[in-house]
Amino acid sequence: MTVSICDDNAIGREVLKELLLEYQHQRGIEKLDILEYDSPVTLARDLDRVESDVYLLDIFFPDGNGIDLAREIRLRYHHNIIIFITSSKEDTLNAFNVFALRYFVKPVKCTPFFETMDYAVASMTAGMPRYFIVNTTEGKQKLRFSSIMYVERKNQSMLITTNSGKVYESVTLRESFASKLSSLLEDERFVRTHVSFVINLDALDAYKRDHVIMQDGRMIPISRNFSAGAKEKMRAYFG
Numbered sequence: 001m002t003v004s005i006c007d008d009n010a011i012g013r014e015v016l017k018e019l020l021l022e023y024q025h026q027r028g029i030e031k032l033d034i035l036e037y038d039s040p041v042t043l044a045r046d047l048d049r050v051e052s053d054v055y056l057l058d059i060f061f062p063d064g065n066g067i068d069l070a071r072e073i074r075l076r077y078h079h080n081i082i083i084f085i086t087s088s089k090e091d092t093l094n095a096f097n098v099f100a101l102r103y104f105v106k107p108v109k110c111t112p113f114f115e116t117m118d119y120a121v122a123s124m125t126a127g128m129p130r131y132f133i134v135n136t137t138e139g140k141q142k143l144r145f146s147s148i149m150y151v152e153r154k155n156q157s158m159l160i161t162t163n164s165g166k167v168y169e170s171v172t173l174r175e176s177f178a179s180k181l182s183s184l185l186e187d188e189r190f191v192r193t194h195v196s197f198v199i200n201l202d203a204l205d206a207y208k209r210d211h212v213i214m215q216d217g218r219m220i221p222i223s224r225n226f227s228a229g230a231k232e233k234m235r236a237y238f239g
Contacts, residue, residue, distance in 0.1 A: 001029060001121070004052040006037040006069065007085070008061050012106070013038070016056055016085065019110065023117050040064035044072050048164040051077060051144065054120055059086040059095075067091060070098040075215070076163040077146055078202045081120040132184060134160065136168045143168070145187055149203040149214055153177045153196040163203065165216065191233040194223045201237050 003020055007013045013036050024032045035052060037043040040061055055073055059066035070082050082100045084091075085108055095103045102116045130145045143162065152159045158177065160168040173180055181198050184190040192198045197220050199212060206213040211221050222230055 001031065001054070001124070002033040002035065002050070002052045003054040003056060004035045004037060004043060005056045006040055006043045006066065007056075007058040008038050009058070010038070012058065012085075015108070019108065019113055020117075022110070023114055026114070027118075027121075029121075040066060040069035044069060047072060047076055048166060051147065052080065053124055054081040054083065054117075056083050056085055059084060059091050060088070067094045067098060070095070070100065074098055078163075079146055081123065083116060083120070130183075130187065132160075134168065134180075135171045136160075137171065138168065141168055145184065145189065145200075146202070148184070148190075148200055149216065150197060150199040150218070150220060151181060151184070161216070161218070163215075188233075188237055191230050191237075192226055193230045194221045194226055197221070201234065207234065 005013050005016050007016070017034055017036070020032065020034055023029070035046075035050070037046070040057075041063055055070070057066040057069060066084060066086065070084075073080065073082060082098065083102045083104070084095045084100050085104045085106060087106050089105055092103050101120060104113070132143045132145060132148060134141055134143065143160065147162045147164070149161045149163050152161070154169070156172045157170045158173065158180070160170070162168070177196070178185070178192070181190075181192075184198060185192060189201050190198055191201060193212060199214065199220055203215045204212055205215045205217075211219050213219055
């Protein structure tokens, strides 16, 4: 498990780090990586490089705002845990608008913090991250399913667009597009809308009769051959 702490107060970061280490000890967690940031700017810059399972965020910073940082996290990672730990109750509503799990006012008490972490760990265990392994022009990449926005076939290769906006180009495919993406298509989040496109429904912004609009503004066609299956999977996913 990887946890990022973002607080401009060094003592605040140390308190949370000690709580996490005690939680690890009491719960017998084998691996815990703790990343510390004193600014939302530095954490935001790191989002494309490293993904944390849990983000512990303050809200008030001299050079930014924890709510805005949480929105940046949500653009890339839809289901990762966000917990606010701050000095005021005034941003509670805004915190839940970015789907935060909990909002703590400092000082954080051990018992409710541990209970919240228990819920976070249970949520992660129930939906263990799955990975798509692909050989790209930049080398072998291990991409979390949750980080993939859509995949496009391009001649004999494919382009994988991630939530961060980065696009990976695969090497020449030695199997069909559908076969290569079979692991994605077995996941309820992914649907094929066209002979050349597979999309992640978590990254869907709007659905039209013959196309979808993704969160980055890309319009992706829904072809006649895939329309019925795509609509059925969307109805099942969104209820």
